[in-house]
Amino acid sequence: xxxxxSKDHEWIxxxxxxxxxxxxxxxxxxxxxxxxxxLPAKGKTVDAGAEVAVVESVKAASEVYAPAGGEVVxxxxxxxxxxxxxxxxxxxxxxxxxxxxxxxAELDALMDQAAYDAYLKTL
Amino acid sequence: MVxxxxxxxxxxxxxxxxxxxxxxxxxxxxxxxxxxxxxxxxGADVAKALETLVPGDIQALDVGKMRxxxxxxxxxxxxxxxxxNKRDRDLFIVFNAGCKDNDLAHxxxxxxxxxxxYLESHALLALQGPAAVEVLGRLNSxxxxxxxxxxxxxxxxxxxxxVTRSGYTGEDGFExxxxxxxxxxxxxxxxxxxxxxxxxxxARDSLRLEAGLALYGHELDLTTTPVEAGLNWxxxxxxxxxxxxxxxxxxxxxxxxxxxxxxxxxxxxxxxPAREGTEILNSETGEKIGVVTSGGFxxxxxxxxxxxxxxxxxxxxxxxxSLMVRGKALPAKxxxxxxxxxxxxx
Numbered sequence: 001x002x003x004x005x006s007k008d009h010e011w012i013x014x015x016x017x018x019x020x021x022x023x024x025x026x027x028x029x030x031x032x033x034x035x036x037x038x039l040p041a042k043g044k045t046v047d048a049g050a051e052v053a054v055v056e057s058v059k060a061a062s063e064v065y066a067p068a069g070g071e072v073v074x075x076x077x078x079x080x081x082x083x084x085x086x087x088x089x090x091x092x093x094x095x096x097x098x099x100x101x102x103x104x105a106e107l108d109a110l111m112d113q114a115a116y117d118a119y120l121k122t123l
Numbered sequence: 124m125v126x127x128x129x130x131x132x133x134x135x136x137x138x139x140x141x142x143x144x145x146x147x148x149x150x151x152x153x154x155x156x157x158x159x160x161x162x163x164x165x166g167a168d169v170a171k172a173l174e175t176l177v178p179g180d181i182q183a184l185d186v187g188k189m190r191x192x193x194x195x196x197x198x199x200x201x202x203x204x205x206x207x208n209k210r211d212r213d214l215f216i217v218f219n220a221g222c223k224d225n226d227l228a229h230x231x232x233x234x235x236x237x238x239x240x241y242l243e244s245h246a247l248l249a250l251q252g253p254a255a256v257e258v259l260g261r262l263n264s265x266x267x268x269x270x271x272x273x274x275x276x277x278x279x280x281x282x283x284x285x286v287t288r289s290g291y292t293g294e295d296g297f298e299x300x301x302x303x304x305x306x307x308x309x310x311x312x313x314x315x316x317x318x319x320x321x322x323x324x325x326a327r328d329s330l331r332l333e334a335g336l337a338l339y340g341h342e343l344d345l346t347t348t349p350v351e352a353g354l355n356w357x358x359x360x361x362x363x364x365x366x367x368x369x370x371x372x373x374x375x376x377x378x379x380x381x382x383x384x385x386x387x388x389x390x391x392x393x394x395x396p397a398r399e400g401t402e403i404l405n406s407e408t409g410e411k412i413g414v415v416t417s418g419g420f421x422x423x424x425x426x427x428x429x430x431x432x433x434x435x436x437x438x439x440x441x442x443x444x445s446l447m448v449r450g451k452a453l454p455a456k457x458x459x460x461x462x463x464x465x466x467x468x469x
Contacts, residue, residue, distance in 0.1 A: 059140060
């Protein structure tokens with residue numbers, strides 16, 4: 001279960017055929033207090049790099065992009081009910097959607113933990 | 124840190140906007156607003172002269188009192204909004220940071236016989252919240268006797284300051300003008316008090332939005348008139364009758380016939396915030412009827428809140444509207460401002 005990261009600070013973790021997607025701890029710290037999330041309907045299909053959700057902090061609204069393409073098979077009602085969960089547990093319980101990937105090879109284009117850590121140092 | 128009107132300013136401190144916001148309403152928050160333009164105007168007829176540029180009743184102002192007013196242009200558009208404090212020997216005015224250069228040029232070009240001094244020598248600190256009076260009272264108990272809207276030159280311990288009981292958060296509080304060479308030490312003393320935490324731009328905006336207070340560049344600009352912006356209360360009976368300020372005929376006509384659009388509070392029904400620039404639609408026909416000028420999440424209200432201009436017939440409280448957020452028409456209704464109960468000291 002390797003976690004991979006996009007340059008837009010989403011993470012994705014594949015278990016079997018289904019990948020869980022969320023925003024990185026760095027992303028939540030930059031956003032500040034999350035007050036609203038807008039999640040897609042189940043069954044929606046998204047391409048890699050397309051908007052899959054919206055997260056709003058007190059400061060501003062930001063798009064969440066799908067790190068890899070696929071069909072939305074589950075969304076996290078817990079962050080709709082309590083958006084601050086995204087701040088408290090961005091990379092665990094604060095996940096956004098689960099995607100049934102259309103092409104697992106898309107994950108190869110993403111960064112692993114070491115590469116993402118190095119990328120954060122350049123920001 | 125972000126650039127703001129030519130200054131590097133903090134959006135938030137490490138605890139974040141939500142905590143800063145709630146702390147200000149529960150205890151006291153310290154805001155460094157030194158970027159604002161502190162100006163001293165002197166002259167035999169300074170109040171009368173200033174009235175040629177503003178609709179506010181400056182001549183009726185007593186020493187030690189303050190009044191909110193605006194610079195208008197010939198179209199009754201607003202150049203800036205600001206507080207005017209009448210002191211023994213001068214008027215003390217605080218301009219918005221982004222407007223201060225233009226304001227100074229405007230005042231210097233148009234106010235004959237008035238000496239205008241920009242107080243670069245002074246910092247401005249705002250201490251806001253229910254505990255502000257107790258904190259500042261530790262340095263000089265006189266502040267406890269000041270009512271909201273009063274100002275006085277005071278010794279605060281070893282610091283010499285011009286203090287007004289005022290602010291822009293909807294809470295009780297003070298704005299304190301202090302010499303630059305004393306400002307940092309004074310600010311650090313304030314922050315050493317257990318009730319006081321530093322507050323950034325983010326919470327400054329959410330606090331004033333909950334308080335329903337207009338912000339220049341959002342609710343107010345060259346295209347908005349005082350009447351549209353709901354600032355009728357700043358124009359006294361005498362000024363309405365006499366006019367004598369730029370755009371007076373338009374203001375008088377709008378006071379008589381009503382403006383075409385009005386600023387109103389907007390309460391979205393769901394949890395999605397509607398940000399500045401969001402289109403406001405007739406909830407039945409989908410016709411565009413206005414635009415959000417400030418919108419976000421109100422931490423104390425615990426809900427999204429917004430302010431915007433709508434065509435006047437939609438401006439009555441509880442009028443249903445739609446807000447166009449990311450391509451979806453979300454239900455909302457107009458509401459009275461402010462969103463919170465103001466707690467100014469009487």
